Amino acid sequence: MIEVGNLEVSFGEGAAVIRAVRGISFEVAAGETFGLVGESGSGKSTVLRALSGLNPNWSGAMHVDGQALGKRRSKAFHKLVQMVFQDPYGSLHPRHTVDRVLAEPLAIHGMVDVDRRIETALVEVGLGPAFRFRYPHQLSGGQRQRVAIARALILEPKVLLLDEPTSSLDVSVQAEILNLLQRLKRERGLTFILVTHNLAVVAHMCDRLAVMNAGRIVEEMDVAELRRGEASEAYTRQLFNASLGYNRARARELITFE
Amino acid sequence: MSQPLLSVEGLEVRFHTPKGIVEAVRGIGFEVGREKLGIVGESGSGKTMTGRSVLRLIRPPGEVRAKRMVFDGNDLEAIDEVAMREIRGRRIAMVMQDPKFSLNPVMKVGDQIAEAYLVHRKVGAEQARKRTLDMLAAVKIRDPARVYDLYPHEVSGGMGQRVMMAMMLIPEPDLLIADEPTSALDVTVSMQVLAILDDLVTQRGMGLMFISHDLNLVASFCDRVIIMYAGRIVETCKASELKQAKHPYTQGLLASLPRIDRPVGELSVLSRDPAWRDGPVVVDGKMVG
Ligand SMILES: Nc1ncnc2c1ncn2[C@@H]1O[C@H](COP(=O)(O)OP(=O)(O)OP(=O)(O)O)[C@@H](O)[C@H]1O
Ligand SMILES: Nc1ncnc2c1ncn2[C@@H]1O[C@H](COP(=O)(O)OP(=O)(O)OP(=O)(O)O)[C@@H](O)[C@H]1O
Ligand SMILES: [Mg+2]
Ligand SMILES: [Mg+2]
Numbered sequence: 001m002i003e004v005g006n007l008e009v010s011f012g013e014g015a016a017v018i019r020a021v022r023g024i025s026f027e028v029a030a031g032e033t034f035g036l037v038g039e040s041g042s043g044k045s046t047v048l049r050a051l052s053g054l055n056p057n058w059s060g061a062m063h064v065d066g067q068a069l070g071k072r073r074s075k076a077f078h079k080l081v082q083m084v085f086q087d088p089y090g091s092l093h094p095r096h097t098v099d100r101v102l103a104e105p106l107a108i109h110g111m112v113d114v115d116r117r118i119e120t121a122l123v124e125v126g127l128g129p130a131f132r133f134r135y136p137h138q139l140s141g142g143q144r145q146r147v148a149i150a151r152a153l154i155l156e157p158k159v160l161l162l163d164e165p166t167s168s169l170d171v172s173v174q175a176e177i178l179n180l181l182q183r184l185k186r187e188r189g190l191t192f193i194l195v196t197h198n199l200a201v202v203a204h205m206c207d208r209l210a211v212m213n214a215g216r217i218v219e220e221m222d223v224a225e226l227r228r229g230e231a232s233e234a235y236t237r238q239l240f241n242a243s244l245g246y247n248r249a250r251a252r253e254l255i256t257f258e
Numbered sequence: 259m260s261q262p263l264l265s266v267e268g269l270e271v272r273f274h275t276p277k278g279i280v281e282a283v284r285g286i287g288f289e290v291g292r293e294k295l296g297i298v299g300e301s302g303s304g305k306t307m308t309g310r311s312v313l314r315l316i317r318p319p320g321e322v323r324a325k326r327m328v329f330d331g332n333d334l335e336a337i338d339e340v341a342m343r344e345i346r347g348r349r350i351a352m353v354m355q356d357p358k359f360s361l362n363p364v365m366k367v368g369d370q371i372a373e374a375y376l377v378h379r380k381v382g383a384e385q386a387r388k389r390t391l392d393m394l395a396a397v398k399i400r401d402p403a404r405v406y407d408l409y410p411h412e413v414s415g416g417m418g419q420r421v422m423m424a425m426m427l428i429p430e431p432d433l434l435i436a437d438e439p440t441s442a443l444d445v446t447v448s449m450q451v452l453a454i455l456d457d458l459v460t461q462r463g464m465g466l467m468f469i470s471h472d473l474n475l476v477a478s479f480c481d482r483v484i485i486m487y488a489g490r491i492v493e494t495c496k497a498s499e500l501k502q503a504k505h506p507y508t509q510g511l512l513a514s515l516p517r518i519d520r521p522v523g524e525l526s527v528l529s530r531d532p533a534w535r536d537g538p539v540v541v542d543g544k545m546v547g
Binding site (some may be wrong): 037184203226227241252256 | 273277299303340358380399400412414415416417438441443444448449450453472475482485515516517518520521522524525527529540
């Protein structure tokens, strides 16, 4: 479903250029959930943004559903691929009500039955109709994130790019959203790429995962290896250790990998 | 606990909306000493509003009332805005839940941190810059000199959180309210940043209110935990005893966690009991009320 080959993404020019993504490759089969984990700033969001057409400055090859991706994305692409952004505040317009946030993509794609779709989408993410006419500042962090997920789902895409979809949610809502994503995946055969820092979430959701550090994929593994804590790279081992919980002594031993 | 740094009684926060009154915080009381106090609870339970009300950062139509709110001898209810400004930032700082939203979008992140330093310290611009770079390095930002010159939209989610953290720590506050400060950090960087906070608490005697959804993290990092539900504190316990929580709501939260060691089919979700809203609460393992 998704193929990424030797993807490079840079920002800036000349001496100040930042190579945020440094030649990474991976494939995701239809119906699969692929996890991207790794260091903060290692380029995970940049990969998702490049896929969804938000980072024009990339090179390499990307295919979705057999189609080679160019610099621009068509309307049909956005019906096929939707992204849930890492930052639920920035991704919602402060002066648009929930209703407007959800109605807009429907209008762009000329979809009918707007009322019913909006209400269904809100119910699916566990927000009642009472939230429909609220503004983002009238919602808690987690409620905002659910609106963002509802917006991504409303066009019924085949591929969802999920950037930390539950990191601002409490664990019970996280469970609801993860159950919801799993159900939608079963029912509609969706394909996911999931970026998260929570290895337990990766273990629960993903079939395979890639570990990123400083713009590169350092290791790919399947979820059984993750559960057994089998890592071949030192960075991955450190990541596994740190996920066991806070420990002052362990924190002292952590190092930065180049 | 000796003299608490912050002591709050009967705190209420409500919003007047066209659809009626939203009671975001319903009469809570707690104390924070020179310790790591975790605040957990589901989305919308009032954690952020609790933190913001300490700093008087709730705007109309929000309304804050408290029977008592005292910080290090200062009655936070009585002091005027001028005195509050002295406390805000300098003595009590808050790392906001969404850093990118709280940062100035048209100002370099480094300059914003330096400014936070200059407001409270009489030093030159050069020294403020140097201190800022040190702070960025302390929160494990790779290449601080490059990141100094970036604008908020150019930093990653986790970098934004660390920028915010650096900015709030640079005036060396006595009390830090950290609202989900590590939710966008990978576990290794998160642990390094927490170690900094830990050292500030244990070595400098800072007080920390640590708002988080991450129950495992709170259990391993904090000293004590407050669990909020629908604007109330329904349970308090030692962090090390969080996994043995007595309140069915806390137990429900714990049960909904995915596990890395073994697969679970469907994750369990809360089935809310109406009695949780106003019913008995658990204080250090004992049911009361
Ligand atoms: N618009 C931009 N301009 C300049 N640099 C950028 C821009 N966007 C991202 N970067 C840089 O690219 C690198 C990768 O950022 P990215 O957001 O992909 O990281 P991430 O892996 O998602 O991190 P996190 O887990 O913290 O969200 C960072 O060094 C960041 O500063
Ligand atoms: N301006 C407002 N108008 C109406 N209701 C509001 C407003 N601001 C906040 N609320 C409500 O107050 C309640 C408490 O919000 P708060 O932000 O404290 O939650 P929280 O516990 O921090 O949640 P999260 O974990 O999702 O950040 C929520 O139900 C929220 O919808
Ligand atoms: Mg990111
Ligand atoms: Mg909050």
